[in-house]
Amino acid sequence: MKRRLAGRDVHSIGLGCMNLSWAYGTPPSREDAVRLLNEALDLGYDHLDTANIYGLGKNEELLREAVMHRRGEFLLASKTGIIVDGPRRGIDCSPEAITRSLDASLARLGTDHIDLFYMHRFDPKVPVADSVGAMQRAIEAGKIGAYGVSEWNSAHVREAHAVHPMAAVQTEYSLWTRNPELGVLETCAELGIALVCFSPVARGAVCGVMKDPGKLEEKDLRVSHPRFSSENWPRNLALIEDYLALCDEADLRPAQLALAWVLSRDDMVHAIPGTTSIPHMEENFLAAGLAVPQEVLDKAGEILNQETVSGHRYPEVMRNTIDTEDYA
16 A cells, blocks of 8 residues: 655555664664565565664664665655753754754765655754754755654644645554644645654554563663553553454454554555564554454544553653643
């Protein structure tokens, strides 16, 4: 299933590359990560998503080593704007920072252009027109093909799009995270902007393999996320068990139903699940071709949604950096 993104038609399921280098515990070996990325291209993935902060540049370097010799086979997306200083994080989308970060990403990736370059977070310190102006100049210079934003609210998306048309908004969207339905989904549909959904399988929660988040590695980001806490997880696990029963009844793999649900929200929606498993990667890719009955999609949405889930999607310290509309 092909959908439009940054001026070209790509498969509606892309590959989020973050956890090949960072975030969800110990990443795979370099050899295994290189193998997975090439297997992805062989399978038909043609949209790879990375960012400058994934492993502090290591993920971009991984892509250079693994697949830049196949550069013409995929749409390359990366991001800028989040500044990491040890345990502290900040946001800088000033024109100077964007230009500097873009050049560094190009060097790490070993390419002369990035097809889709996102501002990873909204920077309230910088006028939107200034940040977008830097993106527009990068497009005119041929360094990027198009720009996007990540975790921005509808009003700011509209403001940026009026300065220079944007290609994509990236945000978290899944059965248990519905924030885009507060405005961004409708705004993207109205303006003709692609919506690229990260964590579409609920950070792995709905896949049926996680029973006890207490066993996650200390450096796994989910350890700090409220939905995986000892207080909230038992209630969420009960919902997930009901969801897994639905999957069994419908003869669907849990990740595939979750992805099919996300893609069913609108024809401009893309999903970028990440994985370190080649079999899971193959399973995810095939989800776009499944004909899932509407009643099954509806039932999945009734079981897992913003009202039934327990806990916020982000810990308090990260919540303060998110611009997207939120539930009270």
